[in-house]
Amino acid sequence: xxxxxxxxxxxxxxxxxxxxxxxxxxxxxxxxxxxxxxxxxxxxxxxxxxxxxxxxxxxxxxxxxxxxxxxxxxxxxxxxxxxxxxxxxxxxxxxxxxxxxxxxxxxxxxxxxxxxxxxxxxxxxxxxxxxxxxxxxxxxxxxxxxxxxxxxxxxxxxxxxxxxxxxxxxxxxxxxxxxxxxxxxxxxxxxxxxxxxxxxxxxxxxxxxxxxxxxxxxxxxxxxxxxxxxxxxxxxxxxxxxxxxxxxxxxxxxxxxxxxxxxxxxxxxxxxxxxxxxxxxxxxxxxxxxxxxxxxxxxxxxxxxxxxxxxxxxx
Numbered sequence: 386x387x388x389x390x391x392x393x394x395x396x397x398x399x400x401x402x403x404x405x406x407x408x409x410x411x412x413x414x415x416x417x418x419x420x421x422x423x424x425x426x427x428x429x430x431x432x433x434x435x436x437x438x439x440x441x442x443x444x445x446x447x448x449x450x451x452x453x454x455x456x457x458x459x460x461x462x463x464x465x466x467x468x469x470x471x472x473x474x475x476x477x478x479x480x481x482x483x484x485x486x487x488x489x490x491x492x493x494x495x496x497x498x499x500x501x502x503x504x505x506x507x508x509x510x511x512x513x514x515x516x517x518x519x520x521x522x523x524x525x526x527x528x529x530x531x532x533x534x535x536x537x538x539x540x541x542x543x544x545x546x547x548x549x550x551x552x553x554x555x556x557x558x559x560x561x562x563x564x565x566x567x568x569x570x571x572x573x574x575x576x577x578x579x580x581x582x583x584x585x586x587x588x589x590x591x592x593x594x595x596x597x598x599x600x601x602x603x604x605x606x607x608x609x610x611x612x613x614x615x616x617x618x619x620x621x622x623x624x625x626x627x628x629x630x631x632x633x634x635x636x637x638x639x640x641x642x643x644x645x646x647x648x649x650x651x652x653x654x655x656x657x658x659x660x661x662x663x664x665x666x667x668x669x670x671x672x673x674x675x676x677x678x679x680x681x682x683x684x685x686x687x688x689x690x691x692x693x694x695x696x697x698x699x700x
Contacts, residue, residue: 386436391448393475399455400448400476401427403439408485415490416444416483418476418513422497422666423464423524424567424587426454426596430496430666434519437673438494444486446476454596462564462598464606466502466524466613473506477513492516496666497637498524501615504644508622517628520662521641525613532577534639541611552604563603570599579636579662586663619647626651632660632671 387402405414417438421431427447435445451468452458458468473493480486492515495503500518507513526534529541554560568583569576586592587599627648631641633656645654657671664671 386432391475391479393451393456393472396451397457398448398451398472398475398479399427400446400479401432401435403432403435403443403445403447405439405442405444410485412485413487414442414444414485415492416446416480416486418473418480418491418493418503419445419447420469420473420493420495420499420503421447421450422499422522424597424599424601425496425499426594428594429587429592429597431499433667433672434494434496444480444483446480448472448476449596460562460602460605462601464524464601465609466505466615467609469499469502470506473503473513474510477510481512488512490514494519496520497662498522498527501640504619504623504627505615505617507625507627508619511624513625515626515628517630518641518644519630520635520637520665521629521631521644522637523615523640523643525610525615527637527640528607528610532580532636544607545611548604548607555604564600565603565607566599567601568599577636578634582661582663586666592667616644616647619644620649623648623650627653629654630665631656632662632664633658634660635662637662 387404389400389402391398391400417435419431419435419438421427421429425431427449431447435447438445449456451472452461452463452465477491480491481488491512493503493507493513494517495501496519500521501523503516504518504521507516529538530536531540551563555562568580568587570584570588572581572584587597627650629641629645629652631638638656641654645652660671
């Protein structure tokens with residue numbers, strides 16, 4: 386693994402580049418951009434996936450989002466969906482400058498909100514030839530409708546009203562910027578299971594990292610997040626094949642099934658029995674097929690091929 390930087394406009398991006406075993410710079414290699422979840426950094430799930438992809442012969446690039454981790458951009462701790470989509474484009478730009486990368490075999494893999502950003506980036510960047518989503522989250526829709534997607538978009542209005550008041554306090558009254566946590570630090574009985582498990586991942590030695598501060602700017606981030614829809618126009622603009630992976634017990638599963646239902650490009654939905662949202666961040670049974678005892682299943686009738694690009698599991 387090599388620590389590198391690459392440009393993204395005026396921002397310097399920090400990344401880790403993973404090379405295959407027996408790497409020969411004279412050869413031409415397929416490459417994958419790996420996009421971390423919101424609140425994550427390159428040393429966590431993205432780095433784990435990048436390392437495993439390298440074991441399978443890929444050049445893999447895991448980077449910190451702009452305004453986060455070791456990457457540049459001010460103010461830091463900004464979660465800007467539009468900037469994060471541009472990060473993916475910039476990562477592809479960099480891979481195309483590497484003489485040992487086959488420019489016609491560049492793909493992308495995103496985890497959680499990183500999956501939504503990856504889908505959105507692929508819709509306007511056909512240099513990405515294929516993509517995979519893992520525990521996909523459409524961050525704007527999730528923030529508006531809640532983790533389970535049961536609220537209406539109008540449920541966002543009280544938060545936006547609070548945002549307006551806080552922005553006035555910061556700009557007119559000189560109040561300190563307000564931050565929100567990505568995952569609850571004190572979950573209660575109403576906290577979704579996935580977010581309780583997220584706290585166990587991000588806030589304990591399991592995956593805790595000093596660059597993952599579990600906070601993002603309230604006013605500047607939420608105003609961008611709430612109007613963002615990672616899947617907007619996916620029916621018409623996503624032309625690349627997509628593999629969609631999620632757990633059957635994930636509260637976020639509805640976002641993966643929505644993407645599967647709306648995408649018209651060659652597609653495959655794999656729902657792994659028993660998996661939760663966070664299991665796919667680092668649990669060997671779900672991250673490494675060599676450790677998997679269960680078999681993946683699809684939440685559809687099992688006795689027919691579903692549509693183009695799909696196959697049923699077990700085969």
